[in-house]
Amino acid sequence: MNIQLFKSFLIVAECKNFTQAAQNLNFTQPAISNHITTLEKKYGVQLFQRDGKNVYLTAAGRSFCNYAQNIVAEYEESMEKMAGFKKKRKKLKIGVSTQFINYFLIDVLRKMHDKYADLSIEVDRCMTVETTLKATFQDKIYDLAFVHLDTQPLYTKRQLLWSQKIIWVVSPKMYEEHNYKDNIYEYPYIAYPSGGDYCDSLKNKIDFGLLDTQFSCSDSETVRLAVMKNLGIGLLPAIKIKEDLEEKKLIAFPLKYGIEMPVYLLYAQEMEITSEIKCFLELLEKHAKNI
DSSP states (O other): OOHHHHHHHHHHHHHSBHHHHHHHHTOOHHHHHHHHHHHHHHHTSOOEEEETTEEEEOHHHHHHHHHHHHHHHHHHHHHHHHHTTSOOOEEEEEEESSTTHHHHHHHHHHHHHHHOTTEEEEEEEOSSHHHHHIIIIISOOOSEEEESSSOOOTTEEEEEEEEEEEEEEEOHHHHHHTTTOOOGGGSEEEEOTTOHHHHHHTTTTOOGGGSEEEEEOSSHHHHHHHHHTTSOBEEEEGGGGHHHHHTTSSEEOOGGGOEEEEEEEEEETTOOOOHHHHHHHHHHHHHHHHO
């Protein structure tokens, strides 16, 4: 029998009113009446005495209450117990220190999904390398960490995946206005607040104090848009602006001003290398060689 019949019986017994019971269960009043009628026909007894809008339990109804309560309780317990035997969806949580890493992950994630349809993969963007490492190795939030600086905490394993070009770019209009000069110190500069990792990696090559800082933007996408709006030059990962460069929407400055920034994969030494993680690492290594 439908377990809802027993639940409806218990609510009607509590409310002593079909309409109120229907509202509590989000059913129509005729549906609740039909549930009770079905039970009464099944057992061949009258469970409620109707008195206008109100109903009252008969002697059979009072006796049936204990059975209905036990049936509902055992049903709910069985559902809870059986849920524990369901196949649990495996998860792989990844923390990344910069958004441009996602450009390299998409193809790998697609192949992982094709091979492990029951694997849930979560990729979170952390604000800095430091927060990525803390969340992965101290707070244990992530299984794997992708960082773009040469760093390795204790008791971790590290794999160099690729190096990403970080370059200076300018809009064609501003480049023309400055007579196509390649000296970045002669242009207005769109900075990142507090420098940022890109700038920190270039301090040995660029004197940022000599740059004409006009604007400050919090992320690379905003810098990209500001450069395209002729507000100044900016420092961006090459992969992010590949199409802009090919379509001549942006002009790159000589590579002597830029840098090759390494991208590392880090994970704890004691981490269990499951078949899914092993496949993920192999796909990353293969994909990095093709870049």
